[in-house]
Amino acid sequence: MVSEFMLQQTPVVRVLPVWEQWMSRWPRPQDLAAEPLSEALKAWGRLGYPRRAQRLHAAAIEITTEYNGEVPRTEEALRALPGVGDYTASAIACFAFGQPTVVVDTNIRRVHARLFGGMALPEPTPRASEFARARQVQPEAKDDANLWNVSVMELGALVCTARSPKCDACPVFDQCAWIAAGRPAPHYTPKGQAWQGTDRQVRGAIMAILREHEHPVTQISFLADLSLQEHTSYVALEGLQAELAQRERALSGLLKDGLAVLEDGHICLPS
Structure with a gap:
């Protein structure tokens, strides 16, 4: 878990x-x-x-x-x-418990898309049809179902990878619909999740400061001129060159999510 x-x-x-x-x-x-x-x-x-x-x-x-x-x-x-x-x-x-559940993660979705659907990649977001197909192809016997889930997940993680699939080493190469179709290119370009310059990056830098301080930190220390802060943990936050509005927004989000607590002008991790 x-x-x-x-x-x-x-x-x-x-x-x-x-x-x-x-x-x-x-x-x-x-x-x-x-x-x-x-x-x-x-x-x-x-x-x-x-x-x-x-x-x-x-x-x-x-x-x-x-x-x-x-x-x-x-x-x-x-x-x-x-x-x-x-x-x-x-x-x-x-x-963990050997239940014959239908497991569908990113790796399994990709293997199913290629092996059964002839597509280079699964759809950008999961669809009900994918789960229906996963239920259909999974063996009915309990032990076989669990082994199937583990095997397909590992196949996707180690062999049928997103960028450089090792098709020559694939145990189901001869049955693969994507290979039979001539390995068509993806029907869309995957977009990675942005990190640099995002509120999430600023939130992470603020959380790092809270983790490294034994005592509550003054709220103003996150919003004032960061170059004036003496503690080395502020260096990463200063290096992001985040504008005041973004720092305020990130800090407000942490407080709203219950990941930080504001008391008497000081901020700390929740107890």
């Missing part, structure tokens, strides 16, 4: 060291639930999208209070937890 939260929009190479430290410190949901949210946000570090840490902490509390510290095994129960959507619920039920 922890890995599924961390791996949302974040590559394995960045997640692995944080995951190892996290699981060493909090091996059970009740261990995490016993700590304040601020500790979870600090441990999350620079993985990005810190609301994932907030929701994982909330899920740990609910698992502790409602499920006696045991992660629920069914998709329905998992989906009711904070931060758990359809994919995360099906993935946990399948990979």
Whole structure:
């Protein structure tokens, strides 16, 4: 469950060291639930999208209070937890508990699009038809269904990659509809998610400052001339050259999302 939260929009190479430290410190949901949210946000570090840490902490509390510290095994129960959507619920039920759920992530969507649809890439956003196809092609036997999900996901991650697929090493090369169609080019150009200069980048720099300070930070320190700040953690925020309006907007967003708290003109991580 922890890995599924961390791996949302974040590559394995960045997640692995944080995951190892996290699981060493909090091996059970009740261990995490016993700590304040601020500790979870600090441990999350620079993985990005810190609301994932907030929701994982909330899920740990609910698992502790409602499920006696045991992660629920069914998709329905998992989906009711904070931060758990359809994919995360099906993935946990399948990979942790061996349930024959239909798992559809980015890698699986791409393999299905090529193998069965003859397309270079799946549609930009998931469609109901993709989930219907995933249910149709998945084996009915429980063990086979779980093995299928793992295999197709790994095939997409290691062989049938987005940019440089290793078709010569593919075990289903002869059955691939995309190969049979002559490897047509993608019908759209994927657009990466912007980062440089965005409010999200500024939010990340502000969160880094809050994580590194033991005591609350004055609100004005984020809004005044950053070059006057003596603490080295302000260097990254100053380097972004974010205008005052953007810093105000980013800070306001963190407060609204409950990732920071304002008290008496000072800001800190939530307790």
